[in-house]
Amino acid sequence: MNLLKTLHLKAQSNVQLPDDSRTLTSEGQTYFNQVLAQYQLLPPTTKPTDEENELRKFADSIVARKLEERTWADLFALEICTEAFEYLCYRRYWTEITRKATL
16 A cells, blocks of 8 residues: 555646546557556566555556546556556566575
8 A cells, every 4th residue: 555655646836737537538548558458468476465466456446447437547547557566576576586596
C-alpha cells in the first residue's frame, strides 16, 4: 500500500493539469492496449510480497473496467503500475544474483 501512496502524489502548484477524467480517445485506447500487453507479459512471481499483491489488485481493477469507461487517469495509473512491477522484478532478480554471488 505504501507504493500506491507514493504513486498518488499531490501537486502543490498553479500548473494547469490536463483533465484526466475524460474517457480515452481511439489513440488513447491503442496506447492503453500497448501498456496492457506489457503488463500482461510481466513474469508471475512465485512468492509475491504484500506490496506486489496490492499493486496487482489495483492494476487488475483498472484492466477490468469496460472499454468505454476507461479514462486517461486509468491509462496513467496502469502505466505506473507496469513500471513499478518491472522495477520490483529487476530488484528481485538483482537480489538473487548478488545473493548467489556471495555464496
